[in-house]
Amino acid sequence: MSMRILVLISGRGSNLAALVGAARAQAWPAQVVGVISNRPQAAGLAWAREQGLSTQVVDHQAYASREAFDEALLQACQAHRPDLLVLAGFMRVLGTAFVQHYEGRVINVHPSLLPAFTGLNTHRRALEAGVKVAGATVHYVTPTLDHGPVIAQAVVPVLAHDTEQGLAERVLQAEHALLPLAVGWQVRGELLTHGGRVQHRHAAAQTLFLPEGAPR
Ligand code: GRF
Numbered sequence: 001m002s003m004r005i006l007v008l009i010s011g012r013g014s015n016l017a018a019l020v021g022a023a024r025a026q027a028w029p030a031q032v033v034g035v036i037s038n039r040p041q042a043a044g045l046a047w048a049r050e051q052g053l054s055t056q057v058v059d060h061q062a063y064a065s066r067e068a069f070d071e072a073l074l075q076a077c078q079a080h081r082p083d084l085l086v087l088a089g090f091m092r093v094l095g096t097a098f099v100q101h102y103e104g105r106v107i108n109v110h111p112s113l114l115p116a117f118t119g120l121n122t123h124r125r126a127l128e129a130g131v132k133v134a135g136a137t138v139h140y141v142t143p144t145l146d147h148g149p150v151i152a153q154a155v156v157p158v159l160a161h162d163t164e165q166g167l168a169e170r171v172l173q174a175e176h177a178l179l180p181l182a183v184g185w186q187v188r189g190e191l192l193t194h195g196g197r198v199q200h201r202h203a204a205a206q207t208l209f210l211p212e213g214a215p216r
Contacts, residue, residue, distance in 0.1 A: 135156050
């Protein structure tokens with residue numbers, strides 16, 4: 001029985017594309033059954049439609065409160081009967097009620113090495129902090145923003161003359177390798193969580209080291 005993956009986006013959807021590509025190429029026992037965006041103009045929606053995927057907008061600006069938006073989003077998600085939600089560049093903070101409804105079945109990709117640089121503008125903050133490594137984290141979503149159990153992390157170098165744009169691009173390439181790796185493990189039931197720590201059932205490496213960034 002094929003696992004039903006629902007993907008939430010807010011923007012260009014490059015992580016969505018990486019996920020769909022991996023699901024097809026690796027013949028996952030799963031399929032992306034729909035894409036929901038909180039932004040009507042998200043470019044990822046057009047890409048999804050071209051792929052023949054079901055798409056929907058739940059525009060957060062159309063709701064008077066965060067709770068009302070979360071409730072509408074929950075209804076929209078439930079219609080797809082998802083087994084797994086993937087937040088792929090989804091830029092809304094989901095409330096406790098939503099997260100608890102899908103506890104343990106929501107995966108997010110964040111463009112930093114958590115717990116460092118939770119929240120926004122991670123690349124600018126990393127450069128300002130003078131750190132020498134950066135990267136991305138895929139984690140389970142809990143009610144605390146960007147703090148759920150870490151599934152996998154990808155490390156890239158911060159280079160001497162990096163701009164925010166340059167670092168963002170290098171991290172984004174890493175995300176495109178990391179998110180499909182982690183979701184592939186999830187859909188094959190290869191992840192175990194004990195005491196807030198995630199392990200791969202067969203001890204696969206939960207890290208990617210991309211010295212010059214991910215392969216193009
Ligand atoms: C990614 O860097 C993601 O980590 C962050 O926003 C970006 C979304 O990119 N939340 P895309 O929409 O998947 O191309």
